[in-house]
Amino acid sequence: MKFSTKKEFIKLCLYILLFFKFNQINAQKVTVYQDSKFEELLNQKRKVNSSLTINNRYKIQIFNGTSEESKKTLIQFKRENKNYDATIVFSTPLYKVWIGNFKTRIEAERNLNSLKKNYPNSIIIKPNK
Helix, strand or coil, X not given: CCCCCHHHHHHHHHHHHHHHHHHHHHCCCXXXXXXXXXXHHHHHHHHHHHHCCCCCCEEEEEEEECHHHHHHHHHHHHXXXXXXXXXXXXXXXXXXXXXXXXXXXXXXXXXXHHHCCCCCXXXXXXXXX
């Protein structure tokens, strides 16, 4: 690359120096301020996810339908049965209400028999990993 004048060469050198100096200025220390509730929300999310872990355990599905109906079913179920874990799971296109976390199928079947009185469409499931 040839320069016609010494002035053009100096100008180019100044532009290069300014470019690197500008990048150096922008690469300075950055401080991130995080809302204290963010960590709390993250911990709650982890807690919910751990309770939904899909493992080698059986669950009972007592409802399969729309979002609003599943919320009503879950609230009603929790009001009547405080000793069971219950949650809503979304599986396109429906919402499902899952109950329990049973180690064996026999344990799930015992509980299914008592739940069938109020929730006749209940079934035992073993979610995939």
